[in-house]
Amino acid sequence: MVERRNKPSALASTPGLVPQPQVNISHGNQRVSAVLPTGESVEVMLYGATVVSWKDSDGNEKLWLSEATKLDGSKPIRGGIPLVFPVFGPPPANHPTSKLPQHGLARTSRWEFLGKSTSESEAAEADLSVKLDFGLSAATLDEAARALWPYTFGLIYSVTLTRDSLTTSLVVTNDDNKPFDVQVLLHTYFRIPDINKIQITGLEGAEYIDKVDNRKIKTQETPAVTITSETDRVYTPKGGADAPIAIVDQSSGRPLYKLSRDNLGDVVVWNPWAEKAVSMPDFGPDDGYRNMVCVEAGAVRGWQTLEPGDAFEGAQTITLA
Template structure:
């Protein structure tokens, strides 16, 4: 892993070997991994795209929005949850090495390998006897495992390790990218998180004041955020970049609901399709589902990250559920 100064603390595991331990189950069709903590928190990851499709609190409350018509059979990217975008965000530029790839790249459209579970060896032990408080699931995607067509469109040797850590205080998702070849390559990465909210009309987003952003709804024009608390009253598709504050928060009725903390990522996409865009997406259902979700997507997408041969990069997020 890459050692970086001043990175936010990971979810701190505590536990006792004699106490109840987290459980990890592989589905009978080998399509998904489910992890549960002794205190009831759970996460479910589809191996297709390494897509997190469920994350629940200890009381069973779901934190992620998943379309009722999301395709989960590995035939297309999942609508909802946390899809992974790599190595390009949005439609690929015509003058870039990713130009032949589909929108949002190939990571969300390929099956990943489950590498196993683990926990921190340096974590302090719990004196309460409550058992381990975290479980980390690792998933891998490598250039050698890509279909030949994808290899031709982006012929670089790479290795991705995506770590999903479930804790009592939240969910952490981290991506490690390594250039396994000799030729340098450039990439973008994003975690397309669909957060579930009770009512979008009573939801506000904070932590983006004074941040520059590109507004894709307004012909990709440049703006600066002037609102401390952003309300969503129509289609929103903004790429906030060069962010100085690490945390973007989602509030419901003025009360904190989620904190999204970026780690080595400077950009955040804020997205809600609203009425017309939702109606045009066949896998978005119910059609008024936009009233109960908001995408706060951390990433490095406003520019390109370059890796020379043998180099690696790591970045991700910690989402805290504040119910």
Template sequence: AQPVVDLSDNVLTARLPSGDAVTVYLYGATVTSWKTANGEEQLFVSQAAALDGSKPIRGGIPLVFPVFGPPPKSHATGQLAQHGFARNSYWEFLGKSSSESQGRKADNSVKLDFGLSSSMLDEAVRRKWPYEFGLVYSVTLEKNSLECQLHVQNKGDQPFDFQALFHTYLAVKDISKTAVKGLQSSPYVDKVRSAQTFTESSPSLTFSSETDRVYTPPSLKDNTLVPLVVTEDGAERFVVTRDGLPDVTVWNGWVDKIKAMGDFEPKDGWKRYLCIEPGTVSSWTRLEAGDAWEGTCAFESKL
């Protein structure tokens, strides 16, 4: 048996013979569903998420590029919307492939490639950020895992600065029983406490109020990054690995922030998601004319 891939009405679905499946909207190249073979949904999507291209999809994995958060007014991205334009532009599907070369069995993995380039942007957005770029976003589905890779190329004749992030809404059963390991001694900027910088003291970060932090954990001697482990009731639930993505935003809006979000339903849904967002957002990545950059993260489900 081979993976089955279908694209209709701008929604792509792929299913492996094992039963693992993924759904990606061309709008934002947003992954809106990732199910493991047991049928269990791994991502949280709001029941009120707009799926008609009128605003970024609330949940799944919206892609953040070329700026994270509200753009600094004096920066080249200053005229763009919060989190940039990748999550609310239409991408094209470039094709699927199955690679044995990466140690995967061809029939039990599928790689889906999506593209967005400057010429595809709305004219108004293009004027606000007039750089020539090409993005290739690869989503690879394997048994119990989903890998996300973003390739950014500067196709113009002048450098540009960017940030990028995978805004992943992981589905959890109960946020009060959820914890994140692997952040101890990492510096972080706490957006809930006036964007001051702190150092994480806990080996296992737990949640009891609004949390909105950008962690920049030090890399290991061999330059690799420590995997993060999301636990539920003490048991491993997700393992998150990263390559080329030094920062991780950890976000849960809790009661009040979620109440104020018109596209977040049900209102007690804050209990059932945790955003773990690998990215490069604590500084700017400069890409010279003709240069390329790549960042990868992978989510492994332990259910």
């Protein structure tokens, strides 16, 4: 090999090229991670396509993940952003979803990683993003799962990371020759400093189902929701999917997270509080309820009926303050 006296500089230092996001598959092909050149990151398990981590550029975790949850595919993951499909909560009797486990089959199925896409290489560093796509269909379900809900369907789930936001979107298609009903929910566990010092805004005047109080229909009378006991409510904001929701630090009045929704008209607010947290074997630590709150975008008050060939798409974007 001839030694050149004037070697060109390494390609990595080529002027004008912005460093690109890095995507890796790890943990025995069980986890997909993406990292922006500025340090922000996201991790998604192929089991359930559950987002289990979202960190800012300083490495601060934004999602709450139970220390007691299983990440080996043996049980649904407690924390992060589990996917609820095609039924929310315990399935109703005498309904086509009645044989399914609570919250459906998406969060307990192994998804396929379909690939990544990134912003253009010449984009400014602040505009860099990476999108991860995952797929699940009736054809990829195991035989036992197909027997519980025997419809032909397709799901495409996309997770998009930017410097200051995380977007998760789900597209459901009916590939069957008969209609079916579905419910969809993005069951987001937010990490917070102290449950006693946050409030949730954007729900004033909204009707909600209070699942802790015998599913009574109530109206949010105060400007903000505060959590002081076990809370499990299904809100329908007055502004529909256009109503902005925020998790606010009461001491400073500063939003910690802002939540915008697309075609997801309901918002579930959940915190187990002390007694229930202790009774849940996959919830840990026992006082972990102090540092989490679920604010979940979904379409769950009724059913979305998809005719053959129809599709339903819903999305949320979480923006950091």
